[in-house]
Amino acid sequence: MSTQGKFRRAALNSGVASIVLALAAALPTVAQAQDAAAGTATDTEVGTDIVVTALRRDTTVQTTPIAITALTGETLTNAGVTNIADYAKFVPSLRIQDNGPGQRRVSLRGVQASGEATVGVYYDDTPVTGSVGVSSDAAGRTADFTLFDVNRIEVLRGPQGTLYGASSMGGAIRVIFNKPSDEYEGTVEAQAQTTKGGGFGYFVNGMVNVPLVKDVLAARAVLYRRDSDGYIDNTFLNRKNVNDYTATGGRLMLRFTPTSNFTLDGTAAFENTDAVSATWNPAVGEYKSAAQVNLPYTDKSQLYSLTANWDVGFANLTSITSYQHRKSAYAADDSYYIGTYRTAARCASYVNAGGACSADQLSTYYGYIDSLSPAAIYYPGSTKDFTQEVRLSSTGDNAFDWTVGGFFQNRKNDVTSSDARADDATGEIIFPVQLFYRREIFDKLKQVAVFGEGTYHVTPAISLTAGIRYFDYDKTVSGFTDIGWTLIGAPVRPVNTVDSSENGTLLKFNASWQANPDMLFYATASQGFRPGGANQVIGLSADLTPYESDKLWNYEVGGKISLLDRALTVNLAAFQIDWDNMQVSGRTTNGAFSFLSNAGAARIRGLEAEAFIRPAQGLQITLAGNYLDAKLTEDQISDAVVAAGRAGDRIPYIPHFAGSVGAEYRAPVGDSVEFFARADVNYVGSSYSEFRPTNVYRVKMDDYALANLRVGFELPDSDTGVYLFVNNVFDAVAINRASMSSTPNSYAATSAAPRTIGVNLRRHF
Incomplete structure (x- = not known):
């Protein structure tokens, strides 16, 4: 590390330590402030008694016998949260590998791997899926909508297989939007900011709610636009602030209530994103890129849903019909890889079947290689996903609570893998694209499931829960190459189709004891899985083409405790996850193509803790943390593939x-003015990019701490606020992914943005 880097790290650690010590100093005042806090702070204010619907019925966080974190819309607004990467820091064991908009990999409790998603992401009750890409890696491109006018976010930690199905093997995230109401209301919010070493950024958000027919029909409309000039400089192309970003989106929601026991909610949401890769090269310099091509990312996402709720007396019948349509395109620089073929040995192999090239042959061959660069691997594609769920849940206070339902999904992914020429001077991909290679892939997934979960209340304090889900899926993958590139062993190939199908069951068992109104203890054993499939890779042998689903068991104990007349609440969980038949990523021998297979197993042991503290009137403190020991328990070796990992290796x-x-x-500072201040410090320990410590390409990502500060004044009478904020106060270089x-x-990395300073204004009317 350079002297400057060491100084910055020391300053960071010193500054973070000061903030943490200052916060810790407030803890002894909890007991002193108990009497003052009692009766003045609602549980909702400290995030402990929020009503959630994670179990498909209304419960509160503290009476729900699973590990769940709930963040209210007010908390999200006060912390300046706009996307999943912003709120992940508040949730134990939630990890984001952030490659930029639409290219985020989400994991919970260390369950992280290539392939289908390991965390289910829902907007209201609508599941959203990532695009599978050419390597069947939907987990690496999780769909993400800007967060504004949100009621709450529920993060369910641990497998949720019975109620949420496939791809919730690590947990599930539910973003719950505010619904149309019978009141005229609106919100406007604007923000302007500047980033160190970068440019200007802003966003504008707006919401309006209108009752159309009193007590029968209401509408809620949201619009927003975000823009940032970026902060990464490209030294090869001599361009500054290349990672610019623009997103425009909104949603329209209608609520129809023809009778007191029936509600119909319709939602149409869209978001259009135009951005450039935020990847940089640490060997070149901090926030410096050496890419020979400017790497665009575009995403046009649409989400439609229709949700009906009918109270039939003894139960509530819910139907959710949804459709997601996403068109996206992303790129990777292929110029340096093409350059590795510019050798005499490659000429001999390509031109003379191993014999040495003559001077003329070598000159001609080098000219051919040089003519290909600069070039980008360009991946345009689309995702269409239709889902239907119907469930019936008991209502009221019963000795036995239950939920039964059925689920259907039909997902279609189309993606093109192509090599396109770029302009020598600007590095921009030339449009219309000039291709010298193209492969088309079509991925279809159909699955059906039936599920049920029941809770028997043995006594008012003791409850036993059991759940089961039966699933049956079929995956069809087909593809062809119509523009061949023999240099990398990819000739023209006709259409090839491979089918993969599987069925099975998932189980859940839970026991809970409500010792008193302020103490809940529980134990859980639950399963999760994600679908397998088939690779569509050039020249891949038949035994490597299909891969199976992988499954895991989660064994967990936890407690939720409120103390000091609920001035202090602590939630704890300890767990072990046994993960079998892991899907792993491998590469063909020439390094040109990646594929998935099954190999090895892992064990993840962890501890999670959350605390909500109100030591004095007007002051709230929240703490969240986790310890994870995520390691392989078997070598990643099978009959089909020998992958890199060996027993004892940490999961990357x-x-x-x-x-x-x-x-x-x-705190009030006048008759109609309140002072507001918020400070957040987020610490992430070190990790590695590869399994094997002996891997020469293994990159260590150092630990880091990010501190954010926000201060301002609020006018409660007019529901107006003006705030100044600083994100990444100590300008830490916080790398979250490297390879x-x-x-x-x-050697490439993505990271949090450098220090960012700005002003935020909002008003609700």
């Missing part, structure tokens, strides 16, 4: 420790 990108501390303070290969300039 999963740190042992992570945690956050937040403090929020309000390296044998290709020159392949």
